[in-house]
Amino acid sequence: SQKIEQNSEALNIQEGKTATLTCNYTNYSPAYLQWYRQDPGRGPVFLLLIRENEKEKRKERLKVTFDTTLKQSLFHITASQPADSATYLCALDDRGSTLGRLYFGRGTQLTVWP
Amino acid sequence: ETGVTQTPRHLVMGMTNKKSLKCEQHLGHNAMYWYKQSAKKPLELMFVYNFKEQTENNSVPSRFSPECPNSSHLFLHLHTLQPEDSALYLCASSQARRGNQPQHFGDGTRLSIL
Numbered sequence: 001s002q003k004i005e006q007n008s009e010a011l012n013i014q015e016g017k018t019a020t021l022t023c024n025y026t027n028y029s030p031a032y033l034q035w036y037r038q039d040p041g042r043g044p045v046f047l048l049l050i051r052e053n054e055k056e057k058r059k060e061r062l063k064v065t066f067d068t069t070l071k072q073s074l075f076h077i078t079a080s081q082p083a084d085s086a087t088y089l090c091a092l093d094d095r096g097s098t099l100g101r102l103y104f105g106r107g108t109q110l111t112v113w114p
Numbered sequence: 115e116t117g118v119t120q121t122p123r124h125l126v127m128g129m130t131n132k133k134s135l136k137c138e139q140h141l142g143h144n145a146m147y148w149y150k151q152s153a154k155k156p157l158e159l160m161f162v163y164n165f166k167e168q169t170e171n172n173s174v175p176s177r178f179s180p181e182c183p184n185s186s187h188l189f190l191h192l193h194t195l196q197p198e199d200s201a202l203y204l205c206a207s208s209q210a211r212r213g214n215q216p217q218h219f220g221d222g223t224r225l226s227i228l
């Protein structure tokens with residue numbers, strides 16, 4: 001069966017440290033993988049997209065890697081801040097599925113404490 | 115301002131009521147989506163519309179009826195819902211291409227069924 005697993009439901013880290021979130025998938029063939037941030041009571045907000053032929057993508061303090069052999073993406077937030085506290089969702093497409101359709105993981109709730 | 119507006123933000127209804135959720139986007143996108151988000155579960159795709167045509171119905175019960183009169187507006191008509199239908203209903207839009215386009219979400223309608 002198809003699965004998207006995000007490492008843990010909750011991750012707690014100290015301010016200034018690097019947060020690393022994991023997204024593993026099974027029985028999907030994605031060309032693209034995306035990461036979203038969701039705050040309580042709000043809709044998800046797009047952060048980064050990485051293509052299957054890209055190993056790494058950066059945007060300010062954010063870094064995403066994509067390993068199609070391991071079927072895994074890692075999402076890093078460096079120099080984390082309390083304002084980074086939110087739920088982070090990974091999403092991917094799948095060859096052969098409806099155009100534009102994304103499949104989402106359950107998310108990891110990140111808490112950054114001062 | 116997310117570019118995708120959902121109304122109402124909160125809705126409480128009895129099981130015999132009929133109500134409608136509304137979604138509007140002014141981003142020039144040609145694809146629109148309805149998702150259901152329940153606690154501890156991944157986003158569940160309900161319906162996909164590309165250029166006003168429904169391209170996916172993810173085995174959604176008939177008590178949920180979508181309508182897409184044009185590429186900017188999407189409705190979800192609700193009728194005779196069950197308590198397990200209580201959830202956050204999210205609308206999203208994107209350019210309908212292979213998953214290299216981010217989805218833009220509204221802030222959802224929090225639905226409670228009495």
